[in-house]
Structure formats: structure tokens, C-alpha cells
Amino acid sequence: MNVHPETERIELRLLLEAIYLKYGYDFRNYSMAHLKRRAEYRLSLSGLASISQLQHAVLHDEKMFLIFLQDLSINVSEMFRDPPFYKALRNEILPMLGTYPSFKIWHAGCSAGQEVYSMAILLHEAGMRERGQIYATDFNRAILEQAREAAFPLAQLKDYTTKYQQAGGENSFADYYAADDERALLCSFLKERIFFSEHNLVTDGVFGEMHLIVCRNVLIYFDRELQDRVVGLFVDSLCPGGFLCLGSKESLKFSRHAEKFEVVREKEKIYRKRRDA
């Protein structure tokens, strides 16, 4: 079948509207090219012939909606992804954070917790874990369950270990987990000051008075308008002088909130909210 792209875009918009009206999840300002690809992926697996049929299936069968919700939530993540970022956190940001008697960190779009536990390890090694409180949120309930478990496939450990070392890790990465036949279970002390909870960046509100917000590889899935809204949410959730960390290919360059931040590390995408913002 050779459907005109414009017709497919109409079908896609109707699907998103249906999901929003029926289930309250708002994908209407996500990247269209991304959504289209995820819909095609579901079509290819389910034998449905068109996006309109997928819309019908999602509306009439909640199970189908939940499956498609997983498709839309890209949970690809790693521990110590982009080692230079973690190195910069360790050497430059944590010492500044350490000047506060206590501090709060928000990981928005935390997926299965890889970033959150990387942060917990950094705080541990800096002797700051007791003073910090970490809030880790995602809109995907199933992935948050996994994050709470803190268990990762053994196959990933080699990569995590290398990246931990590249990020300036001081200990042996093996000190932080116990392995069984299939999985590595992170030590439970790393979980001590972490709260996992559901939060949707599109539809939920401010998360108040954070010293550091980490939101990496989430904004790329949003269109410019939604990126602006969510960065606005971060501005309102940061204390003056608080830090914002984005993914290595994300920036505030196209954001209307850009002037509310100063650039701390250009390459590592670390920004600081101006005191007068």
C-alpha cells in the first residue's frame, strides 16, 4: 500500500488525539518523525494495516494501548553514559553542590535508573550521599519498577565498568554490585536516598527547589514548543544558582529560556540558572 505522507500525518494526529482523550497521555507535541516510526514498528509486529487501524485498536483495547505506550517510551540508557559528563560532575559540580548543608537532585526521565545509580556512586565517592536527596521520575510505571529493582543484565557490565573508569571512578566497579547467573544487583546502600515516582513532564507540574536537575536524552523526543515548556518547568523547579544537565546532543541554543542560564560546561551540556532569572 502506498499511502500519501500527508494522509499518514492526519492519521497520526488522530491517533495521538485519541490517546490523549481516552488515556490522558499527551504525545501531541512529540517529534512527529519519531512517533511515526514507533507506529510503523507496532504495525509491523501486530499485522495492522494502517495507523487508523492502530487508533481503533488502541481505543478499544487498553492492553494494546499499554503495549503502544511502551513503544513510545524509549528506555535506552546506560550507566556513566558519556564519561566526560560524569567526570565534569565529579570534579566541578559536586564540589559546588557540597557547599550546601543539604541538597536535592531531580533525574527527570530516569528510565531504568542507570543515571540515577551512577549519580549515587559519584555522591558516595565524594562522601556526600547522606546530605543529598535524589528524586527520580519517569512517566513509565513499568520502567520505574525496574529502576527500583536496580538489576542489570550481566552483558552490560563490561561496558559500564569501562565507562565508570573513564569517568574517573576511584574504586573497583565490582564493589558496587553482586552478580547472580543473569543479573548484576546493585548494592542496596546506593538506593538509600533515592525516591522513585511517576511524573509526566508534559502534563505534571513543578517539582520545586532542586539544586541539580538531570534530564538527558528526553527533550530530543519533543518538538520545539514542548521543549520550551519543559525547560520552563525546570527553570521554575531550580533554586537560584541551581544546575541543569542535558544530553550530549541537547542544548538550550534554540530555547527561549536560554538567557536564564549561564553555560558552565559547553561540551558536557551543564548549565546554571542565573540568580536573577
Place this chain on the structure above:
Amino acid sequence: MKRAFKAVVVGVSSGGLEALKILVPGLRKDLSVPVLIVQHLSPQADSYLALRLDEVSGLKVKEAEDKEFLQAGVAYVAPPDYHLLVEPDGSLSLSVDPKVNFSRPSVDVLFETASDAFGAALIGVVLTGANQDGAKGLARIKRRGGLAVVQSPESALADAMPRAALESTNVDHVLPLREIAPFLNNLLIGPSHANTD
């Protein structure tokens, strides 16, 4: 009659650095359309490719940024470890979705989304490579009425990717690497006049 094209997409894998060093500098800087390039690289690679190509080309070459708008006469290279997607409004998106054809960035992801955005006004070019990436995407470009160009397998360092592309669809032009840039210049700008660049 000159056809109105709006963009060129290029997919290349092993042997790609050598191939791109011939293709990109061969393109004229007054090319009337943007060029989008996916080269398979290791996820740890840095942004060296775009810089290197920019130095040796008349055309401006840069690494693609999330949500920037395409401009004529600029070549955009997908960053390592991110897929490059074209939005219907002519802006770019990056994503860390799972690998496609064992690759991120994937040629198919670029070609399919660009085909959705530009329809018949798109030219797809598949160059050297040792895998199948790009075949599905080129087939979509053809289905939508776009133009399909493939490097002749004999002129490719690795011929699997051009061959897979040739098998996937009715390709319009099969050309040796060195003829592809002049072909595109001619198609998009017209015959070159003596001593202009």
C-alpha cells in the same frame, strides 16, 4: 525540464570516510538543497568527521543538531550514536532509539523519515558499505516518487550495501563514486560553466 528537488540523503558505511572525502568536496557550494549524511561510526567516535569534511569542502559541513532547520547548501552529518530524523516541517530530530540494522545512526531511519517529509522531491544516495542498511529506505524513496542513486558495486570498497540497495528497488542511476558529485551538481544546478566553482 528540471525537477524540483528539496534534499539529498546519503548513506554510507565501511569505506565511508574515503568515499565522503571524494563525494562531499565535489559538491558545489551553491547547491540549492541541503544534504544529509549518515555514516556508520563507532558510538565512541567524536565529531571529527564533520569538521574534517568541512575543511576540505566548498559546501558548509556541520554535525546535525536536534531541532535545527535545514538550509540549502549545507551538509549535515548525523552525530555518532544518535539516529538522525527529518520532521515534516523540515527540521531535524535526533534520537537514541535502539539500533536499526545494528547501527545507530541508521541509514534507513534517515531515508524513511526524509521520504515522509519530502516525498518525490528527495534524492537518495547509497554508497559503499558491508551491510544492508539503506535498502529499505531507498525503496521507500522510490515508492514515493523520489530519485534513487547507488554507487556502482565495482567502484565500492565494500559492495554489500550498494548491492542490497540495487536489489531492493528499481534504482534510477548506478554510478562510479567519482561521477556522483558531478551528477548531483548537474541535476540540481545545471551544467557547470568553465572556471566557476
